[in-house]
Amino acid sequence: MIANHLLFKLVSGEVFGPDQPIALKLLGSKRSIQALEGVAMELEDSLFPLLREVSIGIDPYEVFQDAEWALLIGAKPRGPGMERADLLDINGQIYAAQGRALNAVASRNVKVIVVGNPCNTNALICLKNAPNIPAKNFHALTRLDENRAKCQLALKAGVFYDKVSNVTIWGNHSTTQVPDFLNARIDGLPVKEVV
Numbered sequence: 001m002i003a004n005h006l007l008f009k010l011v012s013g014e015v016f017g018p019d020q021p022i023a024l025k026l027l028g029s030k031r032s033i034q035a036l037e038g039v040a041m042e043l044e045d046s047l048f049p050l051l052r053e054v055s056i057g058i059d060p061y062e063v064f065q066d067a068e069w070a071l072l073i074g075a076k077p078r079g080p081g082m083e084r085a086d087l088l089d090i091n092g093q094i095y096a097a098q099g100r101a102l103n104a105v106a107s108r109n110v111k112v113i114v115v116g117n118p119c120n121t122n123a124l125i126c127l128k129n130a131p132n133i134p135a136k137n138f139h140a141l142t143r144l145d146e147n148r149a150k151c152q153l154a155l156k157a158g159v160f161y162d163k164v165s166n167v168t169i170w171g172n173h174s175t176t177q178v179p180d181f182l183n184a185r186i187d188g189l190p191v192k193e194v195v
Contacts, residue, residue, distance in 0.1 A: 002115065003073050004039060011048040023053040027063040060101035067106040072098060072126065075116020084174075088121065095122040099129025112138045118172035145169045149179035153186060157194045163187040 009015055011022055028036040040054045057063045078087045110133060114123035123140035146169050154161040167184045171177040186194040
């Protein structure tokens with residue numbers, strides 16, 4: 001679902017700008033290939049002026065060929081009774097394989113954004129398996145957690161969230177995560193002076 005929403009924002013120009021043509025290469029699995037074919041047809045039927053190509057595949061070595069951006073959204077969610085270690089093992093294998101494929105065939109300047117939880121760990125696993133790509137090109141998207149921390153501070157201070165800045169999140173989306181407000185500001189003032 002996240003990928004479906006994101007794809008239409010990409011081809012509409014909302015992400016890379018209204019003048020940036022886009023060629024999408026979509027990676028799926030044997031189980032998801034039919035759904036992926038349907039998404040590709042929807043994108044093509046919509047005649048987005050920036051969309052130049054949609055290709056799909058299940059081999060990351062083919063899909064990541066010369067990629068400039070890799071948006072790694074998929075991860076297995078934690079199921080009932082599943083131990084965290086089991087989930088980390090499954091997702092670790094996925095992100096290690098994707099890192100190796102990116103390292104082998106993507107642009108040396110590829111930007112990699114990881115969304116699948118635990119995204120900090122998955123991003124690190126992917127990075128460690130792509131030693132020829134600069135570490136600064138890997139990003140874990142923890143914006144949901146940052147937004148939640150900003151919202152809580154704004155509510156506590158009685159201001160709108162746009163008055164809150166410099167909030168940092170440490171760790172994964174779990175009970176071990178630490179929202180760091182020590183450098184945060186509310187309307188330009190240190191949080192400790194406002195709350």
